[in-house]
Amino acid sequence: MPVSDKYHLGLRLRQFQYELKEAVEKNEKVVLSTPTGSGKTFSLLLSKHSVGLYPILELLNDQYRSLTSLFENQGLIPANKGDNYTIYEVNNEVVGIFKVSQTLCKGKLDECILDIKVDRKVVLTTPDTFHLYNELLAKPGYVALSLMSGTSELPVGSVTRREIVNKLKHFVGLFKGDLVFVDEFHLYDPYQLRSLIITLKILKKIHDHEFSLVLSSATPSKENVVRVERELAYKFKEIRAEGGGGDVIRGDTKVEVIEVEAKGETKLSRFVSAGDAVPGLIRKGLLDRVYEKLKAEKLKGIIVVDKVGQALEVAKAIYERFGIRPVCKTSIVGDFCGDDDTFVVGSSAITQGVDYPNVYYGLIARFFGEAAIQAFGRVGRKMKECEVHLVVPRGGVKEVPSREISYDEFVKWVRENYPKISEVRVGEEVDSFREELLVNSAVLVYKRLTGHQLGLEKLPDKRYYLGDVDSLKLLYYFRYTGPSVRYKFGGSEGEADLSTVMRNFSFEVKGDVFYLSLGGRKGVVAKCSQDALKNLVGMVVSKRFLEEMLGCSFEDEDGNQLRLGDQLFLVLKDVDYCDRLVSMARAIGVKNDDEYCLVFY
Numbered sequence: 001m002p003v004s005d006k007y008h009l010g011l012r013l014r015q016f017q018y019e020l021k022e023a024v025e026k027n028e029k030v031v032l033s034t035p036t037g038s039g040k041t042f043s044l045l046l047s048k049h050s051v052g053l054y055p056i057l058e059l060l061n062d063q064y065r066s067l068t069s070l071f072e073n074q075g076l077i078p079a080n081k082g083d084n085y086t087i088y089e090v091n092n093e094v095v096g097i098f099k100v101s102q103t104l105c106k107g108k109l110d111e112c113i114l115d116i117k118v119d120r121k122v123v124l125t126t127p128d129t130f131h132l133y134n135e136l137l138a139k140p141g142y143v144a145l146s147l148m149s150g151t152s153e154l155p156v157g158s159v160t161r162r163e164i165v166n167k168l169k170h171f172v173g174l175f176k177g178d179l180v181f182v183d184e185f186h187l188y189d190p191y192q193l194r195s196l197i198i199t200l201k202i203l204k205k206i207h208d209h210e211f212s213l214v215l216s217s218a219t220p221s222k223e224n225v226v227r228v229e230r231e232l233a234y235k236f237k238e239i240r241a242e243g244g245g246g247d248v249i250r251g252d253t254k255v256e257v258i259e260v261e262a263k264g265e266t267k268l269s270r271f272v273s274a275g276d277a278v279p280g281l282i283r284k285g286l287l288d289r290v291y292e293k294l295k296a297e298k299l300k301g302i303i304v305v306d307k308v309g310q311a312l313e314v315a316k317a318i319y320e321r322f323g324i325r326p327v328c329k330t331s332i333v334g335d336f337c338g339d340d341d342t343f344v345v346g347s348s349a350i351t352q353g354v355d356y357p358n359v360y361y362g363l364i365a366r367f368f369g370e371a372a373i374q375a376f377g378r379v380g381r382k383m384k385e386c387e388v389h390l391v392v393p394r395g396g397v398k399e400v401p402s403r404e405i406s407y408d409e410f411v412k413w414v415r416e417n418y419p420k421i422s423e424v425r426v427g428e429e430v431d432s433f434r435e436e437l438l439v440n441s442a443v444l445v446y447k448r449l450t451g452h453q454l455g456l457e458k459l460p461d462k463r464y465y466l467g468d469v470d471s472l473k474l475l476y477y478f479r480y481t482g483p484s485v486r487y488k489f490g491g492s493e494g495e496a497d498l499s500t501v502m503r504n505f506s507f508e509v510k511g512d513v514f515y516l517s518l519g520g521r522k523g524v525v526a527k528c529s530q531d532a533l534k535n536l537v538g539m540v541v542s543k544r545f546l547e548e549m550l551g552c553s554f555e556d557e558d559g560n561q562l563r564l565g566d567q568l569f570l571v572l573k574d575v576d577y578c579d580r581l582v583s584m585a586r587a588i589g590v591k592n593d594d595e596y597c598l599v600f601y
Contacts, residue, residue, distance in 0.1 A: 001038055001241055001249055008046065009090050010074065014039055016241040021046040024179050024212040029234045031225055032216040034241035035407055036377020038249050040216050041066045044122045044181055045095070047212070051177035052124045053196065055187050057103055058329075060124050063183065067097050067122065085116070093119040100125045100174060115170055123174045127192070127199045130175055168449055175199075176209045185217040185224065186370040189421045191480065193224055194431050197231050202442045204232065206454065219373050219411050223422060251384040255410070257400045258286075262393035268419045269583055270393035271367035275305040278365050278391055279317035287343075290361050290387070291322055294342050301361035303345045304375040308332050309504030309518055310365070311347040316518075318343055331500060332516070335490040358383070365391035369418030373411055392417075433464040433540075437472075467542025471566060480586060480600040483543075483565035489516040498524065498564065499600060503585035509562055523582070524562060525591045526598050528552040533596050536571040540601055543567045555591070569598035 002015040013021070016034055023030050024047050034040055041063050044050040054060040068078075071088045080087035084099040096118035180200070188196060203209050213234065215225060225236060260277035264270040287301075294301055303326075305311050312334035318326050325338025329346035337345075344356060362379035366372040372390065380386030397417040401409070436457045443454045465472075482498030489505070493513075501507060502523050505516040532550045543566055546552040554562045572578055572587070578597035581587035590596040 009093070009095070011042070011070075014241070016239055017043060017046070019239050020214070023237065023239065024214070027178075027210060027212050029212065029236045030214045031220050031236045031238045032214050033220055033238060034216075034218065035249060036218045036374065037381040038241050040183065042070065043214065043216070044124075044179070045120065047177065047179035048119070049121045049177040050123070050179040050181055051175055052122065052181045052183055053127055053199075054124065054183055055126070055192060057101055057126065059184060060099060060101060060126060064097065064099050064124055067124075071095075080116070087116065087118065095120045095122075097122045098124065098174070101129045102126070121177075123177065125175070127196045130199045130202065165449060168445065172207065172449065175203060176207065177211060179212045179214065181214045181216060183216050184374065185215040186219045186221055187374065187421065188224065191431070193227065194435065197228060198435050198438050200228075200232055202439060206439070206442050206446050218377055219370060219415065221370075221422060249382070250380045251386070253380055254385070254387045255390060256388070257390045257392060257397065259392055259394040259396070262396070264393075264583075266580065267396060268367060268580065270396055271419055272306065272583070274367070274391055274393045274396070275307060275310040275365035276313075278303070278305055278310060278363065279313040281391070282314065282317040282321055285321075286389070287318075287321070287363070291342065294360065297360075299358050299360035300341060300356050301343050301363070302356070302359055302375070302378055303343055303363040304378075305345075305347060305365045306367050306371075307504050308347045308500060309521065311345050312336070312504075313518055314345050318345070332487070332489055332494070332496055332504075333492055334518075357381075360386050362386070362388040363391070364388060367419055368421045369414045370421050372418055373414055376410075463539070465540045466536065467540075467545040467568070471542035471544060471568060482585070482600040483567040485514050485565070486512055487514040487516050499585045502588075507556070509556060509560065512563055523557055523585075524564075524588050525555055525557065526552055526588055527555055527591045528596075530590065530593050530596060533571055533590065534573070537573045538571065540568055540570050543569065546598075554588075568601045570601040572597050572599050 004013045004015045004018040006013045006018045006021075008017075008021065016032070017039060020030060020032060020043050032040060032043070044052050044063075044067065052060075052063060054063065068086050071090065076088050076090065078086050079089050079094070084104055086097050088095045088097075094117070096116055098121070100123055180203070182196065200213070203211070215228065215236070228234065229236060258281065260274055260281070262270040262274040262277070264273050290301060293299065303311075303314050305314060308330045311328060311330045312332070315326050315328050315334055315336040318324060319336040324340040324342065325336055326343040326345050327339060327341045328334065328337035329344060330337075331347070341356065356378075359379050359381065360383065362376065364372055364375045366375055376388060379388055401413060405413070440456045443456055447453060481500065482502075484495050485498050485501060487493060487496055487501060487507075501514055501516065502521065504521060505514075505518065506520045506522045507514045507516050509515070526546070528546065528550060529552075543564065546569070554564050556562060572581070573595050575595050578587065578589065578595065581599055582589050582597055587597040587599040590598065
């Protein structure tokens with residue numbers, strides 16, 4: 001990476017960081033294209049008030065650790081510290097780093113919106129968190145439509161309306177940064193991209209706030225950039241970090257592609273199932289040489305697959321081969337996981353946030369190209385050399401380069417061969433309805449904050465929703481993963497979303513508890529009348545409506561009835577698309593019918 005002769009907060013800026021600093025000061029809109037590990041996170045410190053948006057909580061926590069370690073590596077001790085914030089004094093400036101999200105703020109709202117005076121503020125959050133203030137205005141269960149009902153006073157317990165308004169003003173102020181930095185932009189699927197655009201529209205149009213917007217990615221999608229430009233009337237300039245300078249980001253990387261037998265009718269399904277072969281590769285000795293090198297030189301390896309079940313099978317294979325229990329970065333932890341970090345094993349969402357030092361080796365089996373590059377970027381940071389194995393379905397990729405190629409050429413090869421996140425689409429029309437609900441709720445919140453009246457968006461004439469109003473609290477803002485279920489797995493128990501359970505495990509249900517086991521996977525189906533469903537295609541319906549009005553029930557594949565928690569579904573009729581969504585556990589099929597499915601919404 002080329003470096004500049006400019007410094008910021010006592011640190012020398014790389015050339016792209018200096019260019020970005022100038023662009024932010026001019027309030028410009030930027031697509032920042034630099035490899036993972038090149039210092040994009042430091043860009044958050046280039047403005048007086050930055051807002052970093054992350055698609056998942058694990059990445060948010062990872063960037064928080066990166067920023068705090070940046071100061072601690074300079075020998076700085078926090079001047080003030082809480083569970084979700086750290087304050088430093090740097091070059092006569094007070095710098096505050098804050099974490100704010102739905103999950104982190106639960107039960108700790110006062111700390112999350114703590115009004116600490118700082119000279120430079122960085123707020124790390126997720127796009128959906130911006131809408132947390134809706135829940136401050138009402139009892140749990142009232143969102144979107146209940147705010148749209150026009151009720152002037154909603155019960156809020158013992159807290160006065162004035163106190164709530166003050167909290168709301170400060171909370172909304174956290175998001176009104178000079179710089180809004182959208183990190184890992186390539187990981188946004190179309191559903192999540194729409195949610196991001198909603199947040200940016202609310203900031204721009206409702207709160208009348210202008211800001212420098214940076215879409216940051218090692219591999220930015222031109223299609224997604226164009227969509228943001230179109231919907232927000234922006235024009236982006238590009239800043240790229242070219243190689244050949246004075247800072248070492250990553251040295252030579254030896255990449256070997258391993259082709260494995262994989263099941264599936266589509267390219268996507270074959271890439272998904274390719275990860276099932278990884279435990280067998282380990283048992284046959286793939287990691288023997290690597291393991292000896294890692295132990296001898298005190299280095300680390302990461303193994304990145306797409307499913308929790310695959311990761312836990314990998315942990316079991318490592319234990320059987322080497323007698324160690326690796327660190328598992330998974331939402332559900334198995335009996336073969338432990339604290340030996342010679343290998344760190346992770347599934348899709350969680351390992352996007354892994355940032356371990358001295359990672360010499362990577363074994364990567366991802367089914368989206370954007371995610372494969374993200375995982376690749378975790379290996380070999382600031383090292384002279386490293387090794388990566390890419391696992392792909394046999395016949396799934398074009399000719400593999402057998403020569404030395406640049407990073408950009410490697411990225412191009414991955415893009416041409418792997419499935420793309422942009423292929424996962426659902427309910428474009430209904431997404432517009434969802435956007436109008438969320439925007440209108442923000443309009444009403446704005447009125448409560450300021451007393452100013454704004455016009456509501458006109459809802460479409462077609463009715464897109466059927467069900468009880470209270471179920472709209474389930475209108476997921478950013479992801480669709482199914483209802484929460486209780487599980488037991490070996491010695492662990494807890495709650496997980498049904499999508500994770502179906503994608504990764506076989507199960508037996510006793511009472512309301514899912515008893516999970518590895519080896520294969522099991523699904524849930526809906527028992528519904530197709531005649532009743534045909535009039536609901538393209539609509540969002542609540543589970544309660546399906547059960548009480550249509551007589552639908554839910555069963556496992558063996559016909560045993562299940563009691564599921566509350567959920568919204570999009571009714572879809574499309575053989576190919578239903579097959580794709582059901583195979584990805586983003587929907588459940590309708591019994592005895594291949595055309596219909598109920599998409600988690």
